[in-house]
Amino acid sequence: MVMEALLAHIVVMKYGYQLPLYRQKQMFAAQRITLDRQTMASWMGRAARWLKPLHTLLRDAVMSYLRLFADETPLPVLDPGRGRTKVCQFWAIATDDRPWRGPAPPAVVYMLAE
Known part of the structure:
Protein backbone atom coordinates (compact mmCIF):
# COMPACT_ATOMS: atom_id res chain seq x y z
CA MET A 1 0.00 0.00 0.00
CA VAL A 2 2.86 2.38 0.79
CA MET A 3 4.50 1.71 -2.58
CA GLU A 4 1.27 2.50 -4.45
CA ALA A 5 0.89 5.75 -2.49
CA LEU A 6 4.47 6.75 -3.31
CA LEU A 7 3.95 5.97 -7.00
CA ALA A 8 0.68 7.93 -7.06
CA HIS A 9 2.42 10.89 -5.39
CA ILE A 10 5.27 10.89 -7.92
CA VAL A 11 2.89 10.60 -10.89
CA VAL A 12 0.64 13.41 -9.64
CA MET A 13 3.61 15.68 -8.92
CA LYS A 14 5.09 15.01 -12.37
CA TYR A 15 1.97 15.31 -14.49
CA GLY A 16 -0.40 17.30 -12.29
CA TYR A 17 2.08 19.88 -11.05
CA GLN A 18 4.73 19.68 -13.82
CA LEU A 19 7.47 18.78 -11.33
CA PRO A 20 10.24 16.92 -13.23
CA LEU A 21 11.72 13.76 -11.79
CA TYR A 22 15.13 15.35 -11.20
CA ARG A 23 13.46 17.98 -8.97
CA GLN A 24 11.52 15.32 -7.12
CA LYS A 25 14.80 13.46 -6.57
CA GLN A 26 16.24 16.64 -5.03
CA MET A 27 13.20 17.05 -2.79
CA PHE A 28 13.44 13.44 -1.58
CA ALA A 29 17.19 13.90 -0.98
CA ALA A 30 16.45 16.93 1.20
CA GLN A 31 14.46 14.54 3.39
CA ARG A 32 17.34 12.03 3.36
CA ILE A 33 15.50 9.66 1.02
CA THR A 34 17.64 8.22 -1.76
CA LEU A 35 15.50 7.64 -4.83
CA ASP A 36 17.14 7.24 -8.24
CA ARG A 37 15.69 9.23 -11.14
CA GLN A 38 15.98 6.24 -13.49
CA THR A 39 13.94 4.18 -11.02
CA MET A 40 11.22 6.82 -10.95
CA ALA A 41 11.27 6.97 -14.78
CA SER A 42 10.79 3.21 -14.90
CA TRP A 43 7.86 3.59 -12.52
CA MET A 44 6.31 6.19 -14.85
CA GLY A 45 6.37 3.64 -17.68
CA ARG A 46 4.81 1.00 -15.44
CA ALA A 47 2.11 3.43 -14.28
CA ALA A 48 1.32 4.30 -17.91
CA ARG A 49 0.80 0.62 -18.72
CA TRP A 50 -1.46 0.18 -15.68
CA LEU A 51 -3.52 3.24 -16.63
CA LYS A 52 -3.87 2.35 -20.34
CA PRO A 53 -7.33 0.69 -19.90
CA LEU A 54 -8.56 3.85 -18.13
CA HIS A 55 -7.21 6.03 -20.97
CA THR A 56 -8.94 3.82 -23.54
CA LEU A 57 -12.24 4.07 -21.67
CA LEU A 58 -11.94 7.86 -21.38
CA ARG A 59 -10.99 8.21 -25.07
CA ASP A 60 -13.96 6.13 -26.19
CA ALA A 61 -16.33 8.11 -23.96
CA VAL A 62 -15.06 11.51 -25.13
CA MET A 63 -15.11 10.52 -28.80
CA SER A 64 -18.75 9.36 -28.51
Whole structure:
Protein backbone atom coordinates (compact mmCIF):
# COMPACT_ATOMS: atom_id res chain seq x y z
CA MET A 1 0.00 0.00 0.00
CA VAL A 2 2.86 2.38 0.79
CA MET A 3 4.50 1.71 -2.58
CA GLU A 4 1.27 2.50 -4.45
CA ALA A 5 0.89 5.75 -2.49
CA LEU A 6 4.47 6.75 -3.31
CA LEU A 7 3.95 5.97 -7.00
CA ALA A 8 0.68 7.93 -7.06
CA HIS A 9 2.42 10.89 -5.39
CA ILE A 10 5.27 10.89 -7.92
CA VAL A 11 2.89 10.60 -10.89
CA VAL A 12 0.64 13.41 -9.64
CA MET A 13 3.61 15.68 -8.92
CA LYS A 14 5.09 15.01 -12.37
CA TYR A 15 1.97 15.31 -14.49
CA GLY A 16 -0.40 17.30 -12.29
CA TYR A 17 2.08 19.88 -11.05
CA GLN A 18 4.73 19.68 -13.82
CA LEU A 19 7.47 18.78 -11.33
CA PRO A 20 10.24 16.92 -13.23
CA LEU A 21 11.72 13.76 -11.79
CA TYR A 22 15.13 15.35 -11.20
CA ARG A 23 13.46 17.98 -8.97
CA GLN A 24 11.52 15.32 -7.12
CA LYS A 25 14.80 13.46 -6.57
CA GLN A 26 16.24 16.64 -5.03
CA MET A 27 13.20 17.05 -2.79
CA PHE A 28 13.44 13.44 -1.58
CA ALA A 29 17.19 13.90 -0.98
CA ALA A 30 16.45 16.93 1.20
CA GLN A 31 14.46 14.54 3.39
CA ARG A 32 17.34 12.03 3.36
CA ILE A 33 15.50 9.66 1.02
CA THR A 34 17.64 8.22 -1.76
CA LEU A 35 15.50 7.64 -4.83
CA ASP A 36 17.14 7.24 -8.24
CA ARG A 37 15.69 9.23 -11.14
CA GLN A 38 15.98 6.24 -13.49
CA THR A 39 13.94 4.18 -11.02
CA MET A 40 11.22 6.82 -10.95
CA ALA A 41 11.27 6.97 -14.78
CA SER A 42 10.79 3.21 -14.90
CA TRP A 43 7.86 3.59 -12.52
CA MET A 44 6.31 6.19 -14.85
CA GLY A 45 6.37 3.64 -17.68
CA ARG A 46 4.81 1.00 -15.44
CA ALA A 47 2.11 3.43 -14.28
CA ALA A 48 1.32 4.30 -17.91
CA ARG A 49 0.80 0.62 -18.72
CA TRP A 50 -1.46 0.18 -15.68
CA LEU A 51 -3.52 3.24 -16.63
CA LYS A 52 -3.87 2.35 -20.34
CA PRO A 53 -7.33 0.69 -19.90
CA LEU A 54 -8.56 3.85 -18.13
CA HIS A 55 -7.21 6.03 -20.97
CA THR A 56 -8.94 3.82 -23.54
CA LEU A 57 -12.24 4.07 -21.67
CA LEU A 58 -11.94 7.86 -21.38
CA ARG A 59 -10.99 8.21 -25.07
CA ASP A 60 -13.96 6.13 -26.19
CA ALA A 61 -16.33 8.11 -23.96
CA VAL A 62 -15.06 11.51 -25.13
CA MET A 63 -15.11 10.52 -28.80
CA SER A 64 -18.75 9.36 -28.51
CA TYR A 65 -20.06 12.88 -27.74
CA LEU A 66 -21.55 15.11 -30.42
CA ARG A 67 -19.53 18.26 -29.69
CA LEU A 68 -15.75 17.99 -29.54
CA PHE A 69 -13.05 20.61 -29.33
CA ALA A 70 -9.50 19.75 -30.36
CA ASP A 71 -6.08 21.31 -30.19
CA GLU A 72 -3.07 19.98 -32.06
CA THR A 73 0.39 20.99 -30.90
CA PRO A 74 3.73 19.94 -32.42
CA LEU A 75 5.85 18.33 -29.71
CA PRO A 76 9.54 17.40 -29.86
CA VAL A 77 10.09 13.85 -28.59
CA LEU A 78 13.40 12.10 -27.99
CA ASP A 79 14.22 9.64 -30.76
CA PRO A 80 16.42 6.97 -29.13
CA GLY A 81 19.22 5.66 -31.30
CA ARG A 82 19.32 8.71 -33.56
CA GLY A 83 20.66 11.10 -30.92
CA ARG A 84 18.11 13.83 -31.62
CA THR A 85 14.42 14.61 -31.40
CA LYS A 86 11.56 14.11 -33.80
CA VAL A 87 8.39 16.17 -34.03
CA CYS A 88 5.17 14.41 -33.07
CA GLN A 89 1.64 15.76 -32.78
CA PHE A 90 0.06 16.11 -29.34
CA TRP A 91 -3.73 16.26 -29.32
CA ALA A 92 -6.07 17.49 -26.60
CA ILE A 93 -9.66 16.50 -27.42
CA ALA A 94 -12.33 17.87 -25.10
CA THR A 95 -16.07 17.94 -24.65
CA ASP A 96 -18.20 20.18 -22.47
CA ASP A 97 -21.97 20.29 -22.96
CA ARG A 98 -22.66 22.64 -20.04
CA PRO A 99 -23.13 25.78 -22.20
CA TRP A 100 -25.76 23.90 -24.25
CA ARG A 101 -27.32 22.23 -21.20
CA GLY A 102 -26.43 18.85 -22.67
CA PRO A 103 -25.86 15.56 -20.87
CA ALA A 104 -22.11 15.21 -21.43
CA PRO A 105 -19.88 15.98 -18.45
CA PRO A 106 -16.74 18.00 -19.16
CA ALA A 107 -13.86 15.74 -20.13
CA VAL A 108 -10.57 15.85 -21.99
CA VAL A 109 -8.38 13.11 -23.41
CA TYR A 110 -4.78 13.53 -24.56
CA MET A 111 -3.24 11.60 -27.44
CA LEU A 112 0.17 11.52 -29.09
CA ALA A 113 0.57 10.79 -32.80
CA GLU A 114 4.10 9.87 -33.83
